[in-house]
Amino acid sequence: MLHVAEAARVSVATVSALINRTATVSPELSRRIEQAIRDIGYKRNAIARSLKMGTTRTIGLTVPHITNPFFTDVVSVIQQAFDRAGYAVMLCCTDEHLNTQDDQIRLLLDRMVDGLIVARVGDGAILKEIVDDANVPVVLLDRVCQGVDTDTVVLDNQRAVFDAITYLIDLGHRRIGYISGSFDISPMHDRMAGYREALQAAGLPAEPELVRFGNFHEVDGYNATMQLLSLHDRPSAIFSANNPMVIGTMKAIRDIGLSCPEDISVACFDDFPWSDVFRPQLTTVAQPVQAIGEQTANLLLDRLAGNRDAPPRKLTLKGRLMIRNSCRPLGAIAQSVSV
Amino acid sequence: MLHVAEAARVSVATVSALINRTATVSPELSRRIEQAIRDIGYKRNAIARSLKMGTTRTIGLTVPHITNPFFTDVVSVIQQAFDRAGYAVMLCCTDEHLNTQDDQIRLLLDRMVDGLIVARVGDGAILKEIVDDANVPVVLLDRVCQGVDTDTVVLDNQRAVFDAITYLIDLGHRRIGYISGSFDISPMHDRMAGYREALQAAGLPAEPELVRFGNFHEVDGYNATMQLLSLHDRPSAIFSANNPMVIGTMKAIRDIGLSCPEDISVACFDDFPWSDVFRPQLTTVAQPVQAIGEQTANLLLDRLAGNRDAPPRKLTLKGRLMIRNSCRPLGAIAQSVSV
DNA sequence: AACGCTAATCTAAACGTTTCGATCATGTCA
DNA sequence: TGACATGATCGAAACGTTTAGATTAGCGTT
Numbered sequence: 001m002l003h004v005a006e007a008a009r010v011s012v013a014t015v016s017a018l019i020n021r022t023a024t025v026s027p028e029l030s031r032r033i034e035q036a037i038r039d040i041g042y043k044r045n046a047i048a049r050s051l052k053m054g055t056t057r058t059i060g061l062t063v064p065h066i067t068n069p070f071f072t073d074v075v076s077v078i079q080q081a082f083d084r085a086g087y088a089v090m091l092c093c094t095d096e097h098l099n100t101q102d103d104q105i106r107l108l109l110d111r112m113v114d115g116l117i118v119a120r121v122g123d124g125a126i127l128k129e130i131v132d133d134a135n136v137p138v139v140l141l142d143r144v145c146q147g148v149d150t151d152t153v154v155l156d157n158q159r160a161v162f163d164a165i166t167y168l169i170d171l172g173h174r175r176i177g178y179i180s181g182s183f184d185i186s187p188m189h190d191r192m193a194g195y196r197e198a199l200q201a202a203g204l205p206a207e208p209e210l211v212r213f214g215n216f217h218e219v220d221g222y223n224a225t226m227q228l229l230s231l232h233d234r235p236s237a238i239f240s241a242n243n244p245m246v247i248g249t250m251k252a253i254r255d256i257g258l259s260c261p262e263d264i265s266v267a268c269f270d271d272f273p274w275s276d277v278f279r280p281q282l283t284t285v286a287q288p289v290q291a292i293g294e295q296t297a298n299l300l301l302d303r304l305a306g307n308r309d310a311p312p313r314k315l316t317l318k319g320r321l322m323i324r325n326s327c328r329p330l331g332a333i334a335q336s337v338s339v
Numbered sequence: 340m341l342h343v344a345e346a347a348r349v350s351v352a353t354v355s356a357l358i359n360r361t362a363t364v365s366p367e368l369s370r371r372i373e374q375a376i377r378d379i380g381y382k383r384n385a386i387a388r389s390l391k392m393g394t395t396r397t398i399g400l401t402v403p404h405i406t407n408p409f410f411t412d413v414v415s416v417i418q419q420a421f422d423r424a425g426y427a428v429m430l431c432c433t434d435e436h437l438n439t440q441d442d443q444i445r446l447l448l449d450r451m452v453d454g455l456i457v458a459r460v461g462d463g464a465i466l467k468e469i470v471d472d473a474n475v476p477v478v479l480l481d482r483v484c485q486g487v488d489t490d491t492v493v494l495d496n497q498r499a500v501f502d503a504i505t506y507l508i509d510l511g512h513r514r515i516g517y518i519s520g521s522f523d524i525s526p527m528h529d530r531m532a533g534y535r536e537a538l539q540a541a542g543l544p545a546e547p548e549l550v551r552f553g554n555f556h557e558v559d560g561y562n563a564t565m566q567l568l569s570l571h572d573r574p575s576a577i578f579s580a581n582n583p584m585v586i587g588t589m590k591a592i593r594d595i596g597l598s599c600p601e602d603i604s605v606a607c608f609d610d611f612p613w614s615d616v617f618r619p620q621l622t623t624v625a626q627p628v629q630a631i632g633e634q635t636a637n638l639l640l641d642r643l644a645g646n647r648d649a650p651p652r653k654l655t656l657k658g659r660l661m662i663r664n665s666c667r668p669l670g671a672i673a674q675s676v677s678v
Numbered sequence: 679a680a681c682g683c684t685a686a687t688c689t690a691a692a693c694g695t696t697t698c699g700a701t702c703a704t705g706t707c708a
Numbered sequence: 709t710g711a712c713a714t715g716a717t718c719g720a721a722a723c724g725t726t727t728a729g730a731t732t733a734g735c736g737t738t
Contacts, residue, residue: 046449048724051386091430110385250616277589278617350718387694
């Protein structure tokens with residue numbers, strides 16, 4: 001900018017005024033300055049600007065696994081929303097690791113991001129502390145955090161799983177295996193609650209042996225399913241509370257020599273774009289990813305626009321049961337329905 | 340830092356020296372400074388540091404669609420590699436739009452990223468210009484750009500498709516439909532060349548009616564397949580040159596009342612993690628995503644470590660044909676092989 | 679002619695670091 | 709005792725912007 005000012009024989013203040021349209025500059029000087037900018041190929045240095053202005057027009061976004069299609073879709077929507085608003089997005093994948101996760105949030109805050117979107121593991125004690133003294137608006141995505149009271153976008157997980165399990169029960173299933181992710185993130189509590197609620201509403205017992213835990217990965221789903229299928233009285237249906245794990249479930253079913261849905265019914269959380277065409281066509285709980293991404297972006301953009309003092313807002317969206325053909329009717333019901 | 344210096348009754352220079360271990364500081368002062376840092380909760384301002392140092396320890400990464408599983412995986416690997424090296428990653432999804440793409444690259448360069456990884460649409464004229472005057476190391480990912488002579492990581496696309504088409508020919512297929520992405524990115528040229536080469540090597544004619552173009556999305560694959568299947572002499576096999584489009588292909592096959600692989604064989608570029616368990620189990624060309632991500636990151640990290648003047652390096656990795664059961668033997672061959 | 683008003687422009691301080699060169703004890707050696 | 713190296717600390721300039729306040733010029737009023 002100094003060079004531009006010299007070349008145009010004006011002061012840097014005038015150059016700045018013209019670039020930012022923050023004061024009127026005479027036509028003559030405008031012409032000279034614009035010419036100089038072109039000649040020199042001047043680009044404003046956003047770092048210097050950020051330092052002075054105290055804003056980077058950059059937000060931080062942390063998700064556990066970008067390879068999980070749910071997060072992939074949401075990240076995509078969020079990225080586009082902020083792009084439209086002139087913000088850049090810094091992405092971190094925390095890989096469900098507690099320790100790296102906090103480091104990464106600190107890394108983002110060091111970079112002076114203007115806001116933060118966090119899908120986080122574990123309780124919120126450290127997050128709260130980090131965020132409090134960073135004094136930056138934060139939106140929690142997909143997961144609430146104990147003790148962190150801020151804008152949040154989540155699914156009505158309990159209701160969604162309740163619907164799915166009730167659907168299985170209506171089909172005649174009585175022993176329904178349930179594979180949960182580990183309990184240190186809130187949706188896993190709520191989904192489990194939905195499972196229990198559905199059983200209870202149908203007067204079915206909650207059998208501990210039918211519930212298994214995994215760590216969100218395909219291999220965990222595989223192991224959990226292997227255990228469920230080797231029970232002496234094995235379940236007739238399995239619900240996987242997360243989406244990468246269901247691939248493992250299907251592999252285990254194949255490896256053990258069974259098939260879905262003939263021998264065992266399967267449903268899971270989170271939809272796949274290909275579920276309609278590959279068999280078995282999985283029955284899933286679809287999250288409204290577009291809406292989740294947009295709402296999350298909007299909450300943060302609203303705070304960034306200056307609405308700092310409004311009380312925390314919590315948005316709860318509804319899932320949708322996508323009934324396909326990976327679950328079959330059982331017993332008396334099977335008699336009266338064509339499979 | 341000023342506050343820390345005052346509280347510890349030293350100069351800011353000494354505080355800086357201690358934090359960066361750039362000069363020896365006496366035990367006594369070290370103690371006072373560290374105490375003050377804790378008391379105040381001081382965090383170094385990375386923006387100010389960047390301004391002074393001329394480096395942000397941030398890189399820019401642009402991909403067309405993060406929802407394409409290939410890019411999802413590569414982005415994930417790259418993010419982790421840079422995270423380990425203490426760099427942050429700014430992500431942009433260009434959505435295969437020529438115009439927004441250049442804006443986004445400029446946005447990243449404005450932010451003073453230290454390096455750039457680009458998977459880009461279109462020819463390289465503007466990219467070259469942008470990058471030349473930004474004077475920042477750039478690595479091209481997945482796609483070469485006319486006129487941009489810099490580090491590059493690509494697949495041997497021609498060979499990979501040659502192998503896949505040859506496999507189909509060996510199964511007895513003579514009329515093989517080919518669905519290409521649009522030609523403004525280099526892999527689509529090379530893949531098409533692989534298709535032509537395989538036909539030629541087998542002495543088969545290259546029939547224009549068997550080749551269709553789409554714009555990378557599911558719906559494009561659907562439309563292209565519809566056209567192929569309504570030819571009076573329809574192909575017995577279809578190869579989709581990109582991975583979202585193959586979903587559309589499968590939908591079209593279903594909607595037209597055919598089934599795969601009984602009526603028509605299908606193969607495609609890029610693997611899916613679930614291909615092993617859902618039927619038909621797709622035969623695909625798998626890219627070594629882990630290696631691609633790591634090599635890309637390494638090339639850029641090497642430049643960032645100071646190796647600026649080495650000549651451009653081009654890495655070409657090999658794809659792998661994953662033979663499953665979406666393609667069936669035909670004619671004489673079918674007689675001697677059990678389907 | 680003296681005055682005030684407006685519009686255009688400039689000067690200089692700030693943002694929070696890093697770093698060069700200067701200063702100042704302290705101890706060593708002739 | 710004076711000269712001198714050594715090690716620790718500091719002062720101040722610089723990075724490239726923004727912006728408050730000062731300055732100047734032009735012009736209409738009284």
